[in-house]
Amino acid sequence: MEIIRTRRRRPHIPEIRVEKKEEEDQPLSPAARLFHAPEFNCNIISVVGLKSKIKPDVIIEGIKQTLIRHPRFSCKLVKSSNNKRHEPKWVQTNVVAEDHVVIPKIDMHNIENAYADAFLDSYVSDLTTIPLDTSKPLWEVHLLDLKTSDAENVAILKIHHSVGDGMSLMSLVLACTRKTSNPDELPSLPYQKRSSSGSSRFSTGSRSYSQLVWLVMALWSVVMLVLNTVCDALEFIATAMFLKDTETPIKGNFRLSTSKRMRVVHRTVSFDDLKLIKNAMKMTVNDVVLGVSQAGLSQYLKRRYGNIYLFLLMNIYKQDLADIMAKGSKCTWGNWIGYIIFPFSIAFCDDPLEHLRRAKSIIDRKKNSFEALLTFIVGNFVLKSFGVQRAADILKRTLSNTTMSFSNLVGPIEEIGFYGHPVTYMAPSVYGHPHALTMHFQSYMNKMTISLTVDPTVISDPYRLCDDWEESLRSIKAAVQEQSSTQ
Template identity: 35%
Template sequence: MERDEPLTPAGRLFLQPETSQIINCLIGVKNQIDADAFKAVVKNSVLLKHPRFCSLMVKHSSGREYWRRTEVDVDRHVLVFDKPLSDDPSISDQDSVNDYLSDLSVSSPLSTDKPLWEIHLLMAHNCLVFRLHHALGDGISLMSMFLSCCRRADDPSQLPTAGGVGTSSTTRRRWSLWTLMKVVWYTLVYVLEFLLRALWLKDKKTVISGGSGVELWPRKLATAKFRLDDMKIVKKAITDATINDVLFGVLSCGFSRYLDIRSPKALKEGLKLTGAAMVNLRPQSGLQDISKLMNNNSGTRWGNKFGMMLLPIYYHKGGSNPLEFLKRSKSMIDKKKLSLEAPCSYKLGHFVMSFFGAKLASILNYRIVCNTTFTISNVIGPREEITVVGNPVTYIRANSTALPHAITMHMVSYGDRADMQVLVAKDLIPDPQILVQCFEDALLEMKDAAEAASKT
């Protein structure tokens, strides 16, 4: 018999009631899904060769959690839903699926009598929902696992490209004394703020603020759709800008627009809204080679390998050049990149977990979320079109179960597009479609301003 394997500190953290998280990955396909063929592919996939996906989470008498290997019954994990999610013809296909996902985010935990994953085949909507507990791994690990079950549309014998935009360079940078001094200073400042956020420092209350208990409130889900070509045009307007700089410029501009609609006279110029962003800490950014992730001796191991950064955006009334939002976002993110805030947050969490236990670590993480305004993540998907069981994939989207934030946002790129799922507490933000429209309009205005600036 194989011995039970203890959970990692991060895995134990995600099993605590305050920080329990399930990732919902939505994959749309072009044609009708063949359920039997899909199950056959799952049975023979690398998914069932990975120990995490073939193990129960059990508790020993000491109260510690362990992984215990078990036989996997694919029929219990691949659930087929033949009927449409809504009988109302006026509700669009996308809205029906988003309503289904928003219900899953607050009311549907994974059963612990089987490995902590399942796949919902929504036959009437030509899509599937891949649900996985965060204790199994982070977004990079799980996206890499999913793509290992796919093939390239232009060459079915090949796996999708692992890597893509954002892959880190192997060349070493030469740091000046002044740069090293800034690294030390920014790290001290941002780590101190991180600690204060876990204690009492919080954002000013606005109409989009969440707080303790909000994770239990009903949710709504809307999808913001961006073209990567538009984001690339905008980033060229500012020297050395990145897609993440553009994303935060869009968020800053979009939130400012939305707050002008909801409370136009109640906010001060420059109001700070802080986001909790997850940062991949593996040596290589972007997607990973699944064989390397499953090799414990490689530098890019499987699991939850990410830190947290607190990224502020600022409210500004309309009328200014939209590219100013990008300039401010780039300036802020450049300072964050120089710091060691993300690695320090990971090490700090590991230290608390190891010496004080999962309960205290989850309480501190919970307080950080309660004291900030939103969550944002950005996972890079495949560059080329892909197929699953020979069926062309039309979109890839992701969201997670509810947090104390009133707004959580998860962006996934696929080919030439990037879709961002915006999950909101509907009692606080009853109109997420308007918020999504504010984000989409912000990018288009930035694009127009960038094109106008390039012609002058």
């Protein structure tokens, strides 16, 4: 059974300080420059449901004390004229928090409760068509005095992806929150104990096996690691050049343009159900989420296809959010993203647990590979050697040959407050890359929120996809319970 422990915090509110070296102008990292290419003008958008009425003055004051003290949230993008290439830089600027907070006037008399969710859907969709103002730091906070079916009011954070990756931004946003049970404490995050089976097998295990057997096992592990990495690298190269997914109704066409209006919808399910399946099947939560997603997509498509290649974004640093948020942490901020290509088998199975077994089998092999690290290194090399435009063309072609993106982030295990406002759910996602479907999963307390970013011209009924995902979760849970009762 997987052991999870919680890292506790002292009742101290740390300030987000700006070191002197960070106050100087800094060039954009290669990945940040890529996110500003026309093909990848990516933004992270996060819908946060609140349990109480929004107090704008309180939130603005909180932003002044925390968020804008971080260098990336107090820097604007400026193209340098000191060199012929006009490379952009982050330049420190005076930030007026009120300029980044948007409070739309909503006439609730004309919006019935039944249509509040549709209004929020439309509002977020409109945000995907409005670029951020590059004359100031690239972030906004929208405060909506709107009561929806699952929140009293709603806050929306829109941040350009060049500011940081999902893990970095989540750590910063959570650093701006506190436990509702103790307003002086930072959120408690699940901390997964690193597996030590490999090291014990090659150290203490060698005491019980002969030195020859230990050597054979070590060599075999290295051979499999190299073989898996080579196979994955060749598959990635083939995908970037010519290998395309099976054409399905959820595969969009972004070859001509990536500037499209997107829809961002969410659905919240029980995290306890996912953990029940995880423990019964001896898997990780990520294995379960991938397996249920495979079953849900199969149900949604209603017919049999070949393989769909899921373009899975993976953070190459195996750091927990708890580590990143720790005071004095040496974890690196920015976009540290590697890529793996994950084949989804879209098919109907008599045994719903077969989807879980397939997903676990593939992800276990992917874990025994340096594909994510290799794509990160090669991607940086291409960016530095051939420029942003060439790298953007290669990545766009790779993404266009795949079907969808997937990400999963862990969240707090206790209720938190966003500047004094209790949070009921968090639904982050990303748009701007050439995929008609992006699935993002965010855990929070005993909930898991599924956030879908879709191209409405390709997937006109995203809530139906949420229904199919939820129905697949119920059927898999029932199968697990039936299997447990017969054992």
